[in-house]
Amino acid sequence: MLDITKSMWGLAGKPFDVFDKVKEELYKGIGDIKDPNTIVTIIPFQATYTYDILHSWTFKAGDQAAFGNMKKVIDSYTIKSVPGGYTDIYSALEKAKKQIDPDRTNYLFLLTDGEQSAVPSSQNRNYQVAFDNNALLKSLGNWCQFSQGKDVHLFYTMLTAAAVDQKIINIIKSQCNAYVTQGTNINIAFVQPAMNRLKINLHDNPDQIEIPFDANNWAYIKKGTVINASLSDNTLFELSGNSAELKNNKIILKLKRKGGVSFANLIKNNPINNILELKLSSPTEVIILKPIIQLQVSNKKERVLNLNFSKND
Numbered sequence: 001m002l003d004i005t006k007s008m009w010g011l012a013g014k015p016f017d018v019f020d021k022v023k024e025e026l027y028k029g030i031g032d033i034k035d036p037n038t039i040v041t042i043i044p045f046q047a048t049y050t051y052d053i054l055h056s057w058t059f060k061a062g063d064q065a066a067f068g069n070m071k072k073v074i075d076s077y078t079i080k081s082v083p084g085g086y087t088d089i090y091s092a093l094e095k096a097k098k099q100i101d102p103d104r105t106n107y108l109f110l111l112t113d114g115e116q117s118a119v120p121s122s123q124n125r126n127y128q129v130a131f132d133n134n135a136l137l138k139s140l141g142n143w144c145q146f147s148q149g150k151d152v153h154l155f156y157t158m159l160t161a162a163a164v165d166q167k168i169i170n171i172i173k174s175q176c177n178a179y180v181t182q183g184t185n186i187n188i189a190f191v192q193p194a195m196n197r198l199k200i201n202l203h204d205n206p207d208q209i210e211i212p213f214d215a216n217n218w219a220y221i222k223k224g225t226v227i228n229a230s231l232s233d234n235t236l237f238e239l240s241g242n243s244a245e246l247k248n249n250k251i252i253l254k255l256k257r258k259g260g261v262s263f264a265n266l267i268k269n270n271p272i273n274n275i276l277e278l279k280l281s282s283p284t285e286v287i288i289l290k291p292i293i294q295l296q297v298s299n300k301k302e303r304v305l306n307l308n309f310s311k312n313d
Helices: 020-033 063-077 089-097 131-140 143-149 166-173 263-270
Strands: 010-011 013-019 039-042 057-060 106-112 152-156 178-182 190-193 197-201 209-213 225-232 238-239 243-244 250-257 273-281 291-299
Touching: 020 063, 039 225, 057 063, 057 131, 089 106, 089 131, 131 143, 143 152, 143 178, 152 166, 197 209, 225 238, 225 250, 243 250, 250 291
Parallel strands: 106 152, 152 178, 197 291
Antiparallel strands: 010 013, 039 057, 190 209, 209 250, 225 243, 225 273, 238 250, 273 291
């Protein structure tokens, strides 16, 4: 979702001419997509009804002809050529939500330099905003419910200081699968645990857990990136250190037994199964998707069946 209101070029005392920077970052982000079959949808937005006269595009990342056609139109946008009007962020978000494919992983990037305009905003249909800020706040506040059962993530990007809204920031922080970023560097780095359930067995004397990660683009991940971790209260383990370096696409967290007791003691005094919650976070600008991991601790010997075959002469 790309804001193309006139303020993107600087307007009405807001000297934030960011359009060219954002446009080039957008092109770079699409160009950096590794899988050519990734579906890209671009939705420029202004007022509620400018969708009637604005282009939008859906194409595969590897379709250079379609990518080129999109760039040609966006490159033609100027402060004088765009329709004008106010900003309807809500309608852009609702239109993007209709594009979600429940069978795929979906990333929604909402790029804006402003806030939802008030209603009524204009008598001219092309300038009108039909929804107020409460509609936007309600949609954002229902994001957990909306994204339940779907692999969908929202990145709300506040491109300039004029777009920073603490109420929106607080609402998004309270939601799952939604994130706020600030600034024109829209090609943000994000990682995700390759699995959200891990199993260990007390009978294996585990002293560490290894968590592999996927990333949107490993080139965006800086060397030395650290991931923080915390373990839910339990009678078995605690972490020996609350962070680990993301190295070779994984982190390794060291475990230590609560109270320094022996594994024999843990095996004797704990139930067959325990579920612990491991929560990941980032002290840097790297965003972690699906940061909660269930650690299933088994207290049961695994049975091993050995079969020996011999060939009779």
